[in-house]
Amino acid sequence: MISTNELDFIKSRLPFWEHMTELQIRNLETNISKVTYHKGYNLHNSDHECLGVLFVKSGELRVYILSEDGREITLYRLLEGDICIMSASCILNSIHFDVHIDAECETEAFLLNISYFGKLCDQNVYAENFAYKSTVERFSDIMQAMEQILFLSFDKRLATFLLEEIDKNHSNEIHLTQEQIAKYIGSAREVVSRTLKIFQNRGMVTQSRGIIHVTDREQLEDLLL
Amino acid sequence: MISTNELDFIKSRLPFWEHMTELQIRNLETNISKVTYHKGYNLHNSDHECLGVLFVKSGELRVYILSEDGREITLYRLLEGDICIMSASCILNSIHFDVHIDAECETEAFLLNISYFGKLCDQNVYAENFAYKSTVERFSDIMQAMEQILFLSFDKRLATFLLEEIDKNHSNEIHLTQEQIAKYIGSAREVVSRTLKIFQNRGMVTQSRGIIHVTDREQLEDLLL
Numbered sequence A, B: 001m002i003s004t005n006e007l008d009f010i011k012s013r014l015p016f017w018e019h020m021t022e023l024q025i026r027n028l029e030t031n032i033s034k035v036t037y038h039k040g041y042n043l044h045n046s047d048h049e050c051l052g053v054l055f056v057k058s059g060e061l062r063v064y065i066l067s068e069d070g071r072e073i074t075l076y077r078l079l080e081g082d083i084c085i086m087s088a089s090c091i092l093n094s095i096h097f098d099v100h101i102d103a104e105c106e107t108e109a110f111l112l113n114i115s116y117f118g119k120l121c122d123q124n125v126y127a128e129n130f131a132y133k134s135t136v137e138r139f140s141d142i143m144q145a146m147e148q149i150l151f152l153s154f155d156k157r158l159a160t161f162l163l164e165e166i167d168k169n170h171s172n173e174i175h176l177t178q179e180q181i182a183k184y185i186g187s188a189r190e191v192v193s194r195t196l197k198i199f200q201n202r203g204m205v206t207q208s209r210g211i212i213h214v215t216d217r218e219q220l221e222d223l224l225l
Helices: A004-012 A022-030 A086-091 A114-123 A125-151 A154-169 A178-185 A189-201 A217-223 B004-012 B022-030 B086-091 B114-123 B125-151 B154-169 B178-184 B189-201 B217-223
Strands: A032-037 A042-044 A052-058 A061-066 A072-078 A100-103 A107-113 A205-208 A211-214 B032-037 B042-044 B052-058 B061-066 B072-078 B100-103 B107-113 B205-208 B211-214
Touching: A004 A052, A004 A107, A022 A032, A022 A114, A042 A086, A052 A086, A052 A114, A072 A125, A072 A178, A086 A114, A086 A125, A107 A114, A114 A125, A125 A154, A125 B125, A154 A178, A154 A189, A154 A211, A154 A217, A178 A189, A189 A205, B004 B052, B004 B107, B022 B032, B022 B114, B042 B086, B052 B086, B052 B114, B072 B125, B072 B178, B086 B114, B086 B125, B107 B114, B114 B125, B125 B154, B154 B178, B154 B189, B154 B211, B154 B217, B178 B189, B189 B205
Parallel strands: none
Antiparallel strands: A032 A107, A042 A100, A052 A107, A061 A072, A061 A100, A205 A211, B032 B107, B042 B100, B052 B107, B061 B072, B061 B100, B205 B211
């Protein structure tokens, strides 16, 4: 059973709460569980059954697509407070593609199980509407990721990524390997390595074992003009 | 004013009809107009105001994204009976990207104007749900187009396109220029030209002024294995 505080957290993330019946709310409480995923755990792919809706409490989930030869393209990442709807995509009849979801670090979440959520969406148009609306919100993220991949030259993509990371971390240090960065922005390690070397020669970054220091933010921003 | 037959056509495409009030239905009838777009007409882009929801009666609309340097990536095409929701995307608060919509040939449609549809979605959760659901349906098309662009080798993409065209046309002839094909599948004319020449040398297609004849369907299909 989850605590009152935890239930409040979930309530704050479900805008259709006031449109739920007392029975639906009571059943919700008994269909929520706490889950913890270890770093690297693959919690959703094309073979898995659908889990349900995840409410991220701490950590990070990464949603990506995978080609037959194993190339990964990151669509978006989910952080504390975010809701993962693609892990419930089997109840969205109009979704006909497969995504993969990995925990990028130790991640705690609340899981609203799929059989409850499926029934709720059948019974309550506000819940169904929430599911589709949440999907469309991610749709915009995905389109932006795709546009970057298709249209931006690689140095701009890497500069955008580095700037987003230091903003997110509130620090000029980025603790990611070239391999990880390549995965995040849908490229190859060699291309990341080559471009980082160019950035380093221009004095924008320095690199030491697994850490990238952004030393000249303005120059990176100038790349995006 | 539109005829009873025409209203039936629209009704058949709105699954939430039974959840509309009499007033909403009466207002719908006075907020629908018939529109005709000439071939090549750009009916939606990032500068335009939102038009509203379009119900395609005949012809073809193409939805695409455009890069700063003018490259086009086709997301999907809409044919007779299809509904265009992206021309009403301004009422979907969670859509933050711009698409362009062109008429690919003379196209007739019914237009449900945006101010009526916006109000309807505010008042009627079933209408709002329909709007988001229709968007998510297209989302799947878009993901498939993107996956093809990102992951498939070009000969497979071209073979897939040619096979879809002959199925759609119920004919082995495709009346499209190499330039048009390049636009549809997000490539360059030169790449299309080169690959078609390879297909021709292998006896899969023949080409004459603006027409491609598929002469060996099975060989094209074998490319996709």
